[in-house]
Amino acid sequence: MTQTPLSKLNQLCNALAIDPQDSGVCENEFPFKAPPDFINRIQPGQLDDPLLKQVLPVVEEAVIHSDFNRDPVGDLQANPSPSLIHKYHGRVLLMASPKCDIHCRYCFRRHFPYEQQINQRHWKKALQQISADNTIHEVILSGGDPFSLSETAVLGLIKEIERIEHIKTLRIHSRTPIVAPSKAPCGELLKWAQTSRLNKVLVLHCNHANELSQLTAELLQTYRQAGFHLLNQSVLLKGINDDSETLITLSHTLFAQGVLPYYLHQLDRVEGAAHFEVPNQEALALRQTLLEKLPGYLVPKLVKENAGEPHKTPL
Ligand SMILES: *Cc1c(COP(=O)(O)O)cnc(C)c1O
Numbered sequence: 001m002t003q004t005p006l007s008k009l010n011q012l013c014n015a016l017a018i019d020p021q022d023s024g025v026c027e028n029e030f031p032f033k034a035p036p037d038f039i040n041r042i043q044p045g046q047l048d049d050p051l052l053k054q055v056l057p058v059v060e061e062a063v064i065h066s067d068f069n070r071d072p073v074g075d076l077q078a079n080p081s082p083s084l085i086h087k088y089h090g091r092v093l094l095m096a097s098p099k100c101d102i103h104c105r106y107c108f109r110r111h112f113p114y115e116q117q118i119n120q121r122h123w124k125k126a127l128q129q130i131s132a133d134n135t136i137h138e139v140i141l142s143g144g145d146p147f148s149l150s151e152t153a154v155l156g157l158i159k160e161i162e163r164i165e166h167i168k169t170l171r172i173h174s175r176t177p178i179v180a181p182s183k184a185p186c187g188e189l190l191k192w193a194q195t196s197r198l199n200k201v202l203v204l205h206c207n208h209a210n211e212l213s214q215l216t217a218e219l220l221q222t223y224r225q226a227g228f229h230l231l232n233q234s235v236l237l238k239g240i241n242d243d244s245e246t247l248i249t250l251s252h253t254l255f256a257q258g259v260l261p262y263y264l265h266q267l268d269r270v271e272g273a274a275h276f277e278v279p280n281q282e283a284l285a286l287r288q289t290l291l292e293k294l295p296g297y298l299v300p301k302l303v304k305e306n307a308g309e310p311h312k313t314p315l
């Protein structure tokens with residue numbers, strides 16, 4: 001199967017035997033997109049499939065809620081230069097790509113003006129700013145998804161970062177190895193990683209154990225062998241992973257593939273995603289069950305990002 005993401009809703013409906021008429025399907029300004037590897041993990045005909053719900057645009061997205069807005073985490077206020085976000089001590093986030101291989105319906109950046117933010121000229125300026133500030137030890141490549149770039153482009157950027165002496169850690173935030181393992185970078189990048197002086201951290205984004213497969217297991221093992229520490233962040237999503245059994249299975253399955261749970265994010269209140277929100281009381285009850293049922297190292301930190309705060313805040 002080709003690895004070009006599907007971007008036509010009728011392709012998805014056909015592939016999965018879904019009738020667009022009776023399923024609440026509804027296109028909007030944030031277009032549908034999902035890669036074949038991800039679609040292959042969805043049960044055909046099953047409208048409540050936890051993977052399908054993450055990518056299927058539905059009518060609920062058009063409902064306006066006054067507490068949900070277009071920049072819920074204040075990214076546009078913490079933007080010292082295009083493509084750079086500096087909110088937390090010692091680390092900066094560099095937006096490496098305007099694109100993702102998948103469009104997650106709950107994404108907090110679904111309205112972010114990426115295209116104006118990210119290009120090679122902006123990187124150059126961002127790298128100069130990082131070079132000039134030796135309080136920064138860690139650069140986080142984010143996006144969009146940095147692995148939606150070509151391997152050559154990501155590696156070029158990484159080598160620029162490696163040249164800055166005060167940078168000790170390279171962190172990559174990517175969902176690509178989970179949702180599109182057959183197109184994730186695994187050649188030159190891993191060769192570079194084996195000999196680089198930098199600490200290397202890859203923070204994946206997986207919300208449900210069904211997203212993990214033999215393909216992800218093999219890929220993630222190669223990242224580990226090349227020296228990456230593997231962590232995972234998930235978003236708590238109503239009707240997708242908001243029960244303790246699902247979250248427990250997710251932690252165990254991640255660990256079986258060499259990944260430690262890092263964060264479980266309470267949903268950012270972005271316009272169009274209100275139907276995914278799990279009330280705080282329920283979220284806290286879930287955390288309590290995870291604490292009782294899992295070893296401490298498999299319990300993700302339940303956090304909320306509050307605009308203006310200097311760290312992610314425990315719920
Ligand atoms: C989440 C985030 C980070 C990383 O925070 P950690 O707690 O170190 O994982 C860094 N910068 C920004 C802007 C972020 O949103």
Ligand code: SF4
Nearest residue numbers: 100102103104107175
């Ligand atoms: S991969 Fe991440 S940034 Fe991209 S749409 Fe999904 S949640 Fe948003």
